[in-house]
Structure formats: C-alpha cells, structure tokens
Amino acid sequence: MKAKIYILITIFLSVILGVFWCMKSDKNSVKEYTQRIETKETVKSDSVSVFESFAKDFNSHQSAKINKYIDQKLGVALFYHDGPYPILQVAASIDQKIAWFNSDIFENIEFEELPDYLGDFRFAKTGFFVTENRGKFSLKDFDDSYTSHPESFFDDNKNLETLCNYSAIAIDNKQQILYNFYFNLNKGKLTLLCMSVDSVDDIMFGNPSIPFIPFDSKADIENYFKDHKIFKDKENNAVIDFNKKEITYYDFPNDNPFVFEDYKIGEIKNESDKIKSVEIIFYTDKSNPDSSFITYFSNKGSFVVPSMGVRPPYLYEVMN
Secondary structure, three states: OOHHHHHHHHHHHHHHHHHHHHHHHHHHHHHHHHHHHHHHHHHHHHHHHHHHHHHHHHHHHOOHHHOOOOOOOOOOEEEEEEEEEEEEEEOOOOOOHHHOOOOOEEEEEEEOOOOEEEEEEEEEEOEEEEEOOOHHHHHHHHOOOOOOOOOOHHHHHHHHOOOEEEEEEEEHHHHHEEEEEEEEEEOOOOEEEEEEEEEEEOOOOOOOOOOOOOOOOHHHHHHHHEEEEEEEEEEOEEEEEEEOOEEEEEEEEOOOEEEEEEEEEEEEOOOOOOOEEEEEEEEEEOOOOOOOEEEEOOOOOOEEEOOOEEOEEEEEEEOO
C-alpha cells in the first residue's frame, strides 16, 4: 500500500513540476517575444530622430550637409536620368550631382511601406517611409543600359549592398517625385549608401480637371465608347477616331492612318483602390494578331501609348 501511495505521490509531483516547467517556459517565450517587440519598437523610436535629421539636411540642398552621411571609402551610388539617359554611378560626394536631387521632401518619418498612389499627383498618405531592408538591395536592379558598367564595378561596390539594412521612399512636396534612399543604420549612425530619383510619371492619371469614369467591367468601357468616339492628342496632333476607325500616330501620319477593323479589351488592372487601366489592342484584321496597335486606356477616359525611344508618350484625351 505504501508503495502505491509513493508511486502516486511521485506521479503527482512529476505532473506539478511538468506544469510548472511549461508555465515557466511559456512565460519565458512570452517574455522573449515581448522583448523582441520592445527592442524593435525601441529601434524605431530611437531612429526616428536620425531619419528626421537626414530629411532636414536633405531639404537644405547643401552638399556639405548631405556629404556627412557618406562614407568616403564606400562612396554613394547615385541613379538619375539625364534626359532619356539612365545614369548609374558611385561618387565620393554629392557635390557635382546635387542638381538632380533638388526638390523638398516631406520630413515626417513613417515606419511603413509607401502608401497607394491615388492619381492626380496624390498619395493616400505623405511622408518619409522607412522599412527594413536586409539583402533586398542590389545595384543591378537599376537600369545600366546606358552607363554599361563592367562586372568589376558591381564587385568593387558590393559593400554598398551588403551593408544596407534600411531603405526609405520619400515623397516630394508636390507629390510628383519619389526619392529612394538606401542606408546603413548602426548604433545611431546613419550612412547613406545609395539614392535614386524617379518622377511620378503620371501621364495616365495626372489631370485633376478630368474626372474618373465607371471602370468596373469591360461593359463599362464599351458603354463609354458608345458615347465618346473621338480622342485627341493635341501635343502631337494625333487622333483615335471610332467613327472613322482610324488612328494617327508617329508611324501612321494623317495621310496614312492606322485603320482598324476591330479591337480587344484586356483584363482591367487595379493600380490602386482608385486608379485603373486596361490594355486595348486595335487590329487592322481581326483574324491576324500581328496587325495590331497596342494602347492603354485609363479610368480617366484617356488612351496612352507609352514613349518608345526618342518618341514621346501619346495621350489621347476625349473630345466632347
């Protein structure tokens, strides 16, 4: 009997100890998880002032205030467009290139992804948007078709990529330019590794005077074409005419327009909650897919043909 009691006591103690150990383990797990969250939030909190200082220094447009974030041994990678030509280079300072980075940016620091673009040169939210960036930055992601650097250029500047642990996208005050920054943040010290500038190239949605149209289905688009037959690019004196079934464009001048027999509406793309577009292909012969002219139609009710080479983009707006 005593043996049975002893065994029961042993089992009971084992269960109690097991439960205690699990509770302790769970508490430790929760504690470690909480500490990780607190550490991450502390990093954000501590680094806000660092990024705020950088944004203010960038808006000074004084090269000396930006150069202090550049490591002389590493240099800084710069990407911008000189007219149509994409330029990628690494420099020891911003002195000679500051003219390419000369618009003011929003200085409020937000630890989140870039918000949706809403059209009419407006974003859902403005600011300087910072995210962690480990192993996601490569100089080869930039267009090197014009500068044509040898492989040694990328090998020599590999440290710019491997040291990157934060990136940011800053919107300029007119919401027409985006600046991409790539940083190393270590113990409160911010080093600028790369920056690039992109215009919000909004030929499709960037006219506040033109309202958005219904655009939820292909039927909406067909109905729009029933009431709107002529679209004109005033800049290039070009026309899409549904009455005549003609398109004028650089390759098809007025005396020799592109005459279409049919057109095909593609799948609607939701660029954001507000802006939408669809590929519309016109055919001179609907039985011959090669006899095509590709355009893009937006929920601003305009056709766009993107720029090709030295040709500018064409924007065919509805003629009422």
